[in-house]
Amino acid sequence: MSRAVNRRIFLAGSAAVTGAVVSGTALAPPAAALSPASAKSAESAESAKTAESARSATPYVPDLDAAGIEVRDAARRDPTEATLAEAAVLMSRRKLTSTTLVEAYLDRIETYDSTYQAYAEVTGEAALAAARRADRSGGRRGVLTGIPLCVKDNYFTRGVPTRCNSQIFADLVPGHDATAVARLTAAGGIVLGKGQMGPLATTRATTPNGTVTTVNAWTPDNPATDPGGSSTGPACAVAGRLASSSIGTQTGGSIVLPSNRQNLTGLKPTMGRISAYGVIPLSYTRDHPGPLARDAMDAALMLAVMAGPDAHDPRTLGLPRLPDLVRAATPVVSRGGAVRMRRATRIGVPADFLGAETAVRGAFLDRLDALPGVTLVDITYPADWALLTGTFNDARLSERTEPFRHWLREDPALFGVSLLSWLQGLMLSGDEWITAQRAKNHLLREVLDGVLSRCDVLLQTGPVPFDILGLPEIAFPIGFTAGLPSGVILGGAPYEEDRLLEVAAAYQAVTDWHTRRPADPAAPAAPGPSARRAAGAGRPRLTAEEAAARSA
16 A cells, blocks of 8 residues: 555544543453453453454464575574574474473573563463463464463453552453454464563553562663663563563553663554554553564564454554565575665664764664665754654653543552652643644654655654654664663654564664573572562662653
8 A cells, every 4th residue: 555545544543632442441440340241241252353353364474494594503402592483483394392482481481580570470381281282283373373472461361460560450350351462362372471561551660669670681680770661571571581572562662662672673563553452551542562572573473463453442443454564574685695675765864863872873874774775864853853752742641640540539559659650640731732732743744744755764763753643663673882782763654564674674684683692690599489589689769750750
């Protein structure tokens, strides 16, 4: 479909600035959410919806041999090293079983998660049972059959606690899966557990009093290192080899920032590509479900499975057809081994792109510029860019406060260290919110008619502008700075996730940054709850002011 048609469809959807109530059951009082009648009704509707999705989408595992991609020796030696695609290929060749793969991940979780604290809940027995069923399925395989996944703890999971790292949902055990989770499991994916997250998806993962829990997998012994945002647990699980892939949510950077800081490839799709039904909301107009993966191909596979229309989320209806994401994530390699872009692509480079990482980002631009089909284009932001993406960004605060007014009135202490950031939303007046929506429309015109008229994709210095607008972004690693992963964020036009994947896949075909893994932390003498408590001792604590300042 043409970019002009995509643009018209996107603008029509963006006109409804307040969105639809896509997660109503998530904010129902727990007793209502758990009533047998509502759970049974939701389960029946979910089954019908999943069947409809399966008929309309056809994701597939790529033929790595045909694409000139070898399963790496490291993946053959250690199944937890394999990418999702590599694991699927090894299982299809009967070189690996799902049971072996799940057991390997569970062993690592038992050994190391007391340090990482990536998981809020581990569903080991259920995962092993699902793995054995996958191994018995023979030829009846879904694209993710036997693949162990981590799910952020704001996605509903049937029969498994969904706490959103909040005392508000401390006792919530949903009666049905979120749409994204249902589609992953319908494709054969296996949920290893729920990934720890920032309280109600606001900051990095902490306890209610602000004590840091989940760490950056690259510095497990230094919990002060920023892990990147509220999808902390899902990112740490994949980076630390505690899951093949994961899903998170992004409102203010919480897919792309953890991916950049933990050497992953994270894909935030266009608003509406993935249903947000069954995801406890932070902001109805800015919440984006999406994958945090090891490379572009894994991100493509995850998105291809989760994407599609869902009657529970009106924003998913009437959108352009999903492109062939697997093809987009397959690099174009000549017989002689040379890599080129699948399509000629103009990549916009803002004047401030190099920032403080001049060396690593300069080397990245050089490597990118050397790819046949790439044209780098200098981009100058309009004069009011900082105002539109900074001051007016505060409009998000009232959006996220609105669904939680009941609990703010009933017991503010339930919000823990993040209370201040929730109260800020009550301070915005109605006219300020309306002004911010006008500013959003102006920003949208400046991006679509200005910046993206001069390039196909845009390198960014932060995720917020495209979060405000609901445009797609991909993050991927480009090197290391002072021993820590360094990555970039690439933004695209509405529904052009394939363009983003093409760039990331071509770059990853000529570099190996995405294959680097962090060293394991020291294993505790006796894994278990006591080791988890010991690992948490002496960790830094965020103040209410710090939590508000870092809030998504």
